Amino acid sequence: MISRIDLRGRRPSRRELLAELPRAELDVEHAAATVAPILEDVRARGAAALRELAERFDGVRPAHVRVPAAAVTAAVGVLDPQVRQALEETIVRVRRVHAAQRPQDFTVDVAPGAQVRQRWLPVRRVGLYVPGGLAVYPSSVVMNVVAAQEAGVGSLAVVSPPQKDNDGLPDPVVLATCALLGVDEVYAAGGAQAVAMLAYGAAGSEDVDGETLCEPVDVITGPGNVYVAAAKRLVRGVVGIDAEAGPTEIAILADGTADPVHVAADLISQAEHDPLAAAVLVTPSVELAGAVEAKLVDLAEVTPNRDRVAVALRGSQSAIVLVDDLESGLDVVNAYGAEHLEIQTVDAAAWADRVTSAGAIFVGPWSPVSLGDYMAGSNHVLPTGGCAHFASGLGVHSFLRAVQVVEYDADALAVVADRVVALADAEGLPAHGEAVRARF
Incomplete structure (x- = not known):
């Protein structure tokens, strides 16, 4: 139902990861x-x-x-x-x-x-x-x-x-x-x-x-x-x-302590949004990967939006990514820059603090993405398609502008007047300097 990408035994560069990791096509x-x-x-x-x-x-x-x-x-x-x-x-x-x-x-x-x-x-x-x-x-x-x-x-x-x-x-x-x-x-x-x-x-x-x-x-x-x-x-x-939002994404960084039912249910919860929705599990645990694959089959058969879920999970945008260890997994999720990132590991909060690219981070087994979709208090309008590398989710800042107000008195301007003139002349903009000289 879902493909595997095996990165074990190698440490791909950022460029290589960006080329290998799954992503929905959005033309x-x-x-x-x-x-x-x-x-x-x-x-x-x-x-x-x-x-x-x-x-x-x-x-x-x-x-x-x-x-x-x-x-x-x-x-x-x-x-x-x-x-x-x-x-x-x-x-x-x-x-x-x-x-x-x-x-x-x-x-x-x-x-x-x-x-x-x-x-x-x-x-x-x-x-x-x-x-x-x-x-x-x-x-x-x-x-x-x-x-x-x-x-x-x-x-x-x-x-x-x-x-x-x-x-x-x-x-x-x-x-x-x-x-x-x-x-x-x-x-x-x-x-x-x-x-x-x-x-x-x-x-x-x-x-x-x-x-x-x-x-x-x-x-x-x-x-x-x-x-x-x-x-x-x-x-x-x-x-x-705010952004050119694409299909929703969930990535989960998990180790062998994660509950495969939780992981599979969370992947399906985002897959039901859209046939192009991305569901990605990153784990060093082959046992967890196998258990999650089995649970995905079971849960996808009974979910009301089963057809949509099946298409999303089989799509090239979804995968289970096997890594050597959590350090390698952290490299993967930071390169991926998921809209939603869950951390289901031992010391989940410590790993979450080292994440540098994600729209929102959900820490531990009791903070599923669906909580953030509705009632966590956070905003669910988040950057997709890797835009989390440079963009934030929707918030108060999305509707605000910073305006700077400059106020100098005559003595304060006089202190820097010659320096303003020097910089203006250096840039070939002498009228800038004259605008200061005219005041004295």
């Missing part, structure tokens, strides 16, 4: 060619294009692209009480963690009369993408909205694909989650067309009563499929984006 460049005309259509025709594209891609033509506020509010009334309780607890925990992420302004007195202050300012308006294809994600509403709210963003718009079985509105649990978070600007739009609407704005057509204008946003965040990733790539620069 964003090819998808961009398909997406580009969709972006232009929405830019030109606004809500009319959005309704036509929804009918084409989602199989339903929404009566209103903007969800009526009454429909958002009403969704809470039909929400399953247990789901509501779970969502409310998730919101509390995620808000607690994200409130602690807010960076502090600071002031530095560089010299007498010379001061530089740094202020953190939220962006004006954000667009938050919530998927709704193979599965629906009210938890992604929480992750996106809470981070933006804790950053102090004043205007939030949530987009999620229209659902045929909900009269062209987004999933009712998604709508209810928006209501629980106090968000009433919600749009029945998904895919590349939703990204275009957020980036460029869209006017409502005259023949639909109550249709309103969607104003352009400053930042778009949230996971989606390859077409959403391609659309985000094309509008980057018009707006900011």
Whole structure:
């Protein structure tokens, strides 16, 4: 069901590891060619294009692209009480963690009369993408909205694909989650067309009563499929984006003490997201590898999304990687840079502290990735495809800008005036120096 990669007896270089380790193929460049005309259509025709594209891609033509506020509010009334309780607890925990992420302004007195202050300012308006294809994600509403709210963003718009079985509105649990978070600007739009609407704005057509204008946003965040990733790539620069999120990934670094049932269950928990989802076990234990393989067969046969899981586990993006020892395993997971990394070893916390590349790290047998997907308090919008080498998961920082404020008095400027002039002349920019001389 899942392939093996045997690295025992050798210590591959970083370059060799990057070539050998499994990774989902995500052809964003090819998808961009398909997406580009969709972006232009929405830019030109606004809500009319959005309704036509929804009918084409989602199989339903929404009566209103903007969800009526009454429909958002009403969704809470039909929400399953247990789901509501779970969502409310998730919101509390995620808000607690994200409130602690807010960076502090600071002031530095560089010299007498010379001061530089740094202020953190939220962006004006954000667009938050919530998927709704193979599965629906009210938890992604929480992750996106809470981070933006804790950053102090004043205007939030949530987009999620229209659902045929909900009269062209987004999933009712998604709508209810928006209501629980106090968000009433919600749009029945998904895919590349939703990204275009957020980036460029869209006017409502005259023949639909109550249709309103969607104003352009400053930042778009949230996971989606390859077409959403391609659309985000094309509008980057018009707006900011969090990342070009690809298929989900889980890597597990485990030794012989790990429970094979836990390991197999955790691999399957991410494989059920998408046929391209990546599930990777890195271990020095041949016994654990064999036991996990057997459990994967057993558990995959009975899981409700068995077809999707089977495709993901058999895919070239998933594997069991055998290594000589945990030191070698650490090299592998650091080179891989997984979206989600579990450590199931003796002294798991110590190994976790040595990880340098992962979107989020889950330490020990009682911290499964699914906890982070919902209720750990961390954010589940994380870098994929190796982007964890240089990118962070979604958080308050995703919606903030650092602005430096410079204030010198005359005496402070006089102290460095000649040096500013010297540097300006050295760079062949004499007018820079003259701007200082003019003050004296």
